[in-house]
Amino acid sequence: MHGIPGCAKICHSFFPFFAYTARATHQTVLLAPVPSLFSILQSSAPTSLRDRLRLVLTLSLPAVLAQLTSIAMEYIDAAMVGSLGANASASIGLMATTIWLIYGLGGAIGSGFSVQVAQAVGARDAPRTTRLVHGGLRAVLLASLAIGLLAALVARPLPCWLRADPAIRADASRYFLIFACSQPIVMVTYFALGLLQSAGDIRRASVISALMCLFDVIFNALCIFPARIWRLGPLALPMPGLGLGVAGAAFGTLLATATGGLLALVYTLRHAPALRPVPGAPRRLLPSDARMAVRIALPIACESAALASASVLVTAIIAPLGPTALAAHSFAITAEALCYMSAFGFSSAATTLVGQSIGAERPPLARSFAWLTTGGGVLAVSSVALLLYVLAPLLFRFFTPDAAVRDLGVLILRIEMFAEPLFAASIVANGALRGAGDTFFPALINLVSVWVVRLTLTFLLVQRYGLVGAWMAMAAELCLRGILYLLWLTRQRFRPLRA
Numbered sequence: 001m002h003g004i005p006g007c008a009k010i011c012h013s014f015f016p017f018f019a020y021t022a023r024a025t026h027q028t029v030l031l032a033p034v035p036s037l038f039s040i041l042q043s044s045a046p047t048s049l050r051d052r053l054r055l056v057l058t059l060s061l062p063a064v065l066a067q068l069t070s071i072a073m074e075y076i077d078a079a080m081v082g083s084l085g086a087n088a089s090a091s092i093g094l095m096a097t098t099i100w101l102i103y104g105l106g107g108a109i110g111s112g113f114s115v116q117v118a119q120a121v122g123a124r125d126a127p128r129t130t131r132l133v134h135g136g137l138r139a140v141l142l143a144s145l146a147i148g149l150l151a152a153l154v155a156r157p158l159p160c161w162l163r164a165d166p167a168i169r170a171d172a173s174r175y176f177l178i179f180a181c182s183q184p185i186v187m188v189t190y191f192a193l194g195l196l197q198s199a200g201d202i203r204r205a206s207v208i209s210a211l212m213c214l215f216d217v218i219f220n221a222l223c224i225f226p227a228r229i230w231r232l233g234p235l236a237l238p239m240p241g242l243g244l245g246v247a248g249a250a251f252g253t254l255l256a257t258a259t260g261g262l263l264a265l266v267y268t269l270r271h272a273p274a275l276r277p278v279p280g281a282p283r284r285l286l287p288s289d290a291r292m293a294v295r296i297a298l299p300i301a302c303e304s305a306a307l308a309s310a311s312v313l314v315t316a317i318i319a320p321l322g323p324t325a326l327a328a329h330s331f332a333i334t335a336e337a338l339c340y341m342s343a344f345g346f347s348s349a350a351t352t353l354v355g356q357s358i359g360a361e362r363p364p365l366a367r368s369f370a371w372l373t374t375g376g377g378v379l380a381v382s383s384v385a386l387l388l389y390v391l392a393p394l395l396f397r398f399f400t401p402d403a404a405v406r407d408l409g410v411l412i413l414r415i416e417m418f419a420e421p422l423f424a425a426s427i428v429a430n431g432a433l434r435g436a437g438d439t440f441f442p443a444l445i446n447l448v449s450v451w452v453v454r455l456t457l458t459f460l461l462v463q464r465y466g467l468v469g470a471w472m473a474m475a476a477e478l479c480l481r482g483i484l485y486l487l488w489l490t491r492q493r494f495r496p497l498r499a
Contacts, residue, residue: 047365056372059352062206063197064345064380080224081249082400086327088246089400091171093330094164094319097311099179102151104304106187109143110136110194112297115437116289118198118352119496121274122359127281128289129274133195135285139293140191141184148183155180162312163319165326171246178250182257189261192268197348198355199274204267205348212260219255223248296439303443310450314458318470325467328408331399332471335392335413336420339384343424346377347431354435358496366494370432374425374489381424385417412471419475422482429485436494445488449481 082089113136120129155177159169189212196205226243229236242248268275277283285293318329350373357366388395392413396406430442454477461469 052365052368052372056346056349056353056369056376059200059202059349060346060373060376062203062345063348064342065206065210079399080220081246082327082331084224084245086323086400086402086405087165087168088171089330090165090323090326091159091168091246092175092249093326093333094159094162094168094172094315095176095179096330096333097308097315098158098162098176100311101305101308102147102180102183103186103190104308105147105301106140106144106183107190107194108297108301108304109293110140110187110191111300111434111439112136112293112295113139113289114191114194114198115296115351115355115434116292117195117275118355118435119359119437121199122356123361125359126278130277130281131283131285132289133268133275134277134283135289136191136195136293137188139285140187144184144187147187148180151180151183152177162316165319165323168323174247175250178247178254182250182254185254185258185261189257189264192261192264195268195275196264196272197352199272200352200356201272201274202348202352204272205264208260208264208267211263212256215259216253216256218252220249220252223252223255292437296434296437299439299443300434303439303446306443306447307450310455313455314470314474317458317462318467321462321467324402324404325408327400327402328405328412329467329470331396331405332409332413332416335388335395335399335409336416339388339417339420340381340423340427342380342384343377343427344431346373346380346424346428349373350428350431351435354432354494355437356435358436358494361496363494366436367492370429370436370489370492370494373432374428374486377424377428378421382421385420389414389417408467412468415468415471416475416478419478419482423478425482426478426485429489432489433485433492436492438492441488442485445481445484449477449484453477453480 081092113132117129117132117136120132156173158176159172164172193205193209196202196208222240223242223244224246225239225241225248227241228239230239231237242251244251270276315326315329319326350370353369353373354366357363357369392410393406395413396409399409400406433439433442454473457473457476458470461473463469465472
């Protein structure tokens, strides 16, 4: 493909992966005769460890495979943008941490309702479920409009505030402005997917997520590059394209999210059995619902703001190191995601299993699910971390032709792999605690860990070691965070929420 060296070969190399993941999901999940969560919750009899493990895998595996598919697509996206040069990659990498901040705020608002939905589904309270689904959608939509407007207002000066190189400021501003305007679509989409996960329909949510990632690659290819000829062996295929460059990456993601969001909303509101509206049930939130949503969401929002704003400050510390360091930082973050994203699959399962178990008033079962999912997440991430440590040079050759960026990226990625097991523990434990409605102390852990440990170490170590120092600080902080989460999980009582 003109302008994307080896892109056709890269895309073809991922097709067997997608075929394998689909086949594995079908064989290990769809055909496995495992007791449903509802049948376990309805029974007061003790549940065997084997059945609990199989249920954890049944809910975790589709989410993990969807996350891995998502990362595979992000790798292809990174290669597309990377082919435009280091400045293009740096302009998107510069905005990444601020985008995480906005995603975190939207996710916090959605969690305020989706955690309650999980417990309402576990308690078989259909009228309350209907109220929370429809009231939550309205609340998320209103919040997303406000957040998107504020983000759009700061799109122009933000690269200057982050001390970016003047060569990348214009592209970074355009990319962020498009992202800001897309917030109503983005936040409603992810809230709908969160509702499906809370109801235990993680398979459907995972399929929609994987389709959304596929659409992202297709739309990005059309929006980023100009019209061109794609040579596939003896064939010369004309490919349309808008040639929008960095802005095209934002437009492509917007179109993909809108497509996936439409699918998620239609299924959530019309076809999901546990979420289907009860005829005649009120759809307006009660004051107690709103108070509980604030109680759950506020600490999560503070936690997300603390993590993302600290990352923004880290980016501001790294940006003066130049486009090469910023591009290596951006690519390493993308590469690292392949490792820890499987933990988010187990985290989604943990939130559902713990939340519904507590709703059914089965605290011992909730505790068991919390530790089983955490152990599974740590094991999965540790395996991938070992693989990434070995394959890091090959991975960065896929991302960029720039040798300086590749060498620096491999070094910092390998440093981070030592922290991944404990990072996975913090991710999955956070999901389990969220299912229990415990969001205050996890937020406090993150606030102290990131702002006291990571920022202090980053400031000190960057002065001497440059970008390598920043990643050394990140690895140390993630290890501390994981230990603190595990200690707090041992103290959790897993009791039902009370307004």
